[in-house]
Amino acid sequence: MSHQDQHANRVDDPDRGTRALTVVGGGVIGLTCALAAADAGWRVRVLDAGHAERASWVAGGMLGSLGEGQPGEEAALELSVESVRRWPALVKRLDEPAVVTATDSLFVATGAADAEYLRHLADFVWAHQPRTDSTLSAVTGREIRALEPALSSRLVGGYRAVGEWSVDNRLLLFALRRTAEAAGVQVVDARVESLADLRADLGPAAQLLVAAGLGSLALVSATLMRELRLHAAKGEILRLRRTRLSVPPPTHVVRARVHGRAVYLVPRADGIVVGATQYETGDFSDRTPQAGGVADLLADAIEVMPGLRTYELVEAAAGLRPCTADGLPVIARVDANTVVATGHGRNGIVLAPITAERVVDILEGEHQ
Numbered sequence: 423m424s425h426q427d428q429h430a431n432r433v434d435d436p437d438r439g440t441r442a443l444t445v446v447g448g449g450v451i452g453l454t455c456a457l458a459a460a461d462a463g464w465r466v467r468v469l470d471a472g473h474a475e476r477a478s479w480v481a482g483g484m485l486g487s488l489g490e491g492q493p494g495e496e497a498a499l500e501l502s503v504e505s506v507r508r509w510p511a512l513v514k515r516l517d518e519p520a521v522v523t524a525t526d527s528l529f530v531a532t533g534a535a536d537a538e539y540l541r542h543l544a545d546f547v548w549a550h551q552p553r554t555d556s557t558l559s560a561v562t563g564r565e566i567r568a569l570e571p572a573l574s575s576r577l578v579g580g581y582r583a584v585g586e587w588s589v590d591n592r593l594l595l596f597a598l599r600r601t602a603e604a605a606g607v608q609v610v611d612a613r614v615e616s617l618a619d620l621r622a623d624l625g626p627a628a629q630l631l632v633a634a635g636l637g638s639l640a641l642v643s644a645t646l647m648r649e650l651r652l653h654a655a656k657g658e659i660l661r662l663r664r665t666r667l668s669v670p671p672p673t674h675v676v677r678a679r680v681h682g683r684a685v686y687l688v689p690r691a692d693g694i695v696v697g698a699t700q701y702e703t704g705d706f707s708d709r710t711p712q713a714g715g716v717a718d719l720l721a722d723a724i725e726v727m728p729g730l731r732t733y734e735l736v737e738a739a740a741g742l743r744p745c746t747a748d749g750l751p752v753i754a755r756v757d758a759n760t761v762v763a764t765g766h767g768r769n770g771i772v773l774a775p776i777t778a779e780r781v782v783d784i785l786e787g788e789h790q
């Protein structure tokens with residue numbers, strides 16, 4: 423029986439008043455946790471500071487367990503694989519099928535060195551294949567063109583991952599909020615500057631979930647004096663819209679190596695999201711897209727899909743991924759009233775369902 427079924431009639435539960443949760447952060451992690459907690463019978467309020475500082479607003483939305491796998495980050499890959507399994511149930515819960523923009527991914531290379539790099543990565547993720555529901559198979563340049571005629575004839579080959587999805591990150595945010603509100607979650611537009619002030623307004627038994635991305639660092643360190651190490655990985659992303667002159671977007675997520683650089687093209691209903699640069703920045707407030715990052719992304723994406731030239735460039739944006747040293751998110755209780763879920767790095771969207779499951783387990787006392 424699901425949490426939802428178990429708690430469907432919990433309105434009269436005498437404990438209900440004490441099962442109150444306030445979530446700081448209305449991004450994909452905060453909202454997915456809020457929805458899961460509401461489904462588990464909690465009375466939930468989300469404090470949402472808006473899109474401007476939200477990593478999940480500036481995202482490709484790839485559910486890339488295989489595509490994001492890196493040697494040395496085996497535990498992160500395992501966690502992604504576990505979370506990917508939970509995605510179909512989350513999409514069903516949202517009742518918004520359009521949120522899924524592709525169900526398969528192509529990994530493509532522009533030259534021999536890039537192809538060698540992909541082979542190396544494929545060998546690594548292959549080792550995890552039996553545990554994934556996706557299948558990875560080698561494809562030639564000719565097969566790539568047969569699958570995606572809009573891609574360059576110069577691509578030398580790569581891999582196809584059937585079952586490696588993408589979602590529209592912004593549609594997802596709206597659908598999560600709508601579904602959470604329908605489940606009884608109250609979403610309030612509010613910026614939290616201090617957990618101490620917030621706690622003063624809450625009952626003694628109320629639980630707090632801090633899911634504010636990079637902003638979690640200042641909130642948790644200042645109030646709880648707990649060590650939480652996060653660094654910012656800035657990334658530029660572009661949104662391009664198909665025009666009447668353009669070829670349609672690919673049906674696959676396309677992840678390319680272009681002369682040693684990574685670029686991805688992720689389909690949307692009306693175009694393509696191109697991403698993403700990645701560089702460390704000590705500045706936790708710099709979300710301005712730089713010309714160099716935008717130029718590199720455009721050049722690489724056009725090399726992979728020449729027809730992109732006729733698309734309209736709608737948006738260039740930059741986000742700050744909240745990263746940890748070991749590549750694993752922090753999903754933990756930090757005191758009797760506070761749980762933290764942050765540090766998801768490049769993988770916030772893919773890891774949302776497993777994060778929500780773990781947060782609910784922690785709230786229910788099943789894990790500490």
Ligand code: GLY
Nearest residue numbers: 482697698768769
């Ligand atoms: N998940 C892809 C990125 O962060 O760019």
